[in-house]
Amino acid sequence: MTANASDALIDMRDVRLSLGAAGGTVDILRGVTFRVSAGETVSVVGPSGSGKTTMLMVLAGLEHPSSGEITVAGHRLATLGEDALARFRSAHVGVVFQAFHLVPTMTALENVALPLEFSRRPDAAARAAQCLDEVGLSARARHYPSQLSGGEQQRVAIARAFAPEPPLLLADEPTGNLDAATGQRIMDLLFSLRERFGTTLVLVTHDERLAARCSRTVRMADGKLNGGVP
Numbered sequence: 001m002t003a004n005a006s007d008a009l010i011d012m013r014d015v016r017l018s019l020g021a022a023g024g025t026v027d028i029l030r031g032v033t034f035r036v037s038a039g040e041t042v043s044v045v046g047p048s049g050s051g052k053t054t055m056l057m058v059l060a061g062l063e064h065p066s067s068g069e070i071t072v073a074g075h076r077l078a079t080l081g082e083d084a085l086a087r088f089r090s091a092h093v094g095v096v097f098q099a100f101h102l103v104p105t106m107t108a109l110e111n112v113a114l115p116l117e118f119s120r121r122p123d124a125a126a127r128a129a130q131c132l133d134e135v136g137l138s139a140r141a142r143h144y145p146s147q148l149s150g151g152e153q154q155r156v157a158i159a160r161a162f163a164p165e166p167p168l169l170l171a172d173e174p175t176g177n178l179d180a181a182t183g184q185r186i187m188d189l190l191f192s193l194r195e196r197f198g199t200t201l202v203l204v205t206h207d208e209r210l211a212a213r214c215s216r217t218v219r220m221a222d223g224k225l226n227g228g229v230p
């Protein structure tokens with residue numbers, strides 16, 4: 001079925017992003033149109049430097065486009081100020097990056113509870129404990145990121161991303177820093193949680209086999225997206 005504006009969880013239209021750098025202006029996104037229906041899983045592949053990470057940043061409201069329209073879960077991002085964007089993110093978007101981005105001064109449990117506390121969930125601590133249990137890390141709840149292996153840190157990051165049950169998960173090379181076997185287990189975990197919650201997934205990866213686990217693959221090249229509209 002073709003996604004249209006009304007049933008699309010993600011609706012990006014002709015998004016451009018240019019940034020001024022010391023050597024001159026860089027056109028990073030050059031008219032990206034991308035539509036994703038609720039419940040879809042979409043992989044984003046393409047050469048290094050083509051703009052994949054930047055597209056995820058723009059979708060999360062962490063970078064502002066130079067022009068174009070972005071609507072995620074019915075929210076037009078251009079109309080939201082920084083506080084509203086932060087609330088939008090905590091309610092609607094989970095992110096998992098290659099570098100796990102855990103807060104080093106917080107325990108695993110505190111890291112997972114963070115987005116729940118931000119959303120003022122009264123059950124934050126209990127829910128965080130349950131999420132850590134789901135990724136098999138109950139025994140490490142009071143440990144700090146530096147005391148955990150890479151795979152364990154990524155499991156904490158996945159628990160944190162899923163804890164608020166966001167409709168959308170953005171994952172950027174989530175296994176890039178892990179050995180192949182650990183990476184496989186991490187992706188199995190991510191896909192099983194995604195399926196359980198019905199989370200829409202946009203996954204940036206260099207791994208074509210991993211990309212093939214998604215229902216659709218789009219290709220970024222030189223700031224342009226091929227296949228962005230099914």
Ligand SMILES: Nc1ncnc2c1ncn2[C@@H]1O[C@H](COP(=O)(O)OP(=O)(O)OP(=O)(O)O)[C@@H](O)[C@H]1O
Pocket residue numbers: 019020021026028046047048049050051052053054055
């Ligand atoms: N703040 C910035 N200022 C100037 N150029 C930038 C900035 N951020 C990113 N870029 C450039 O934008 C282009 C796209 O970067 P991006 O990280 O989105 O690519 P990518 O496809 O995710 O690459 P990779 O696969 O290597 O992670 C690159 O040429 C990068 O150098």
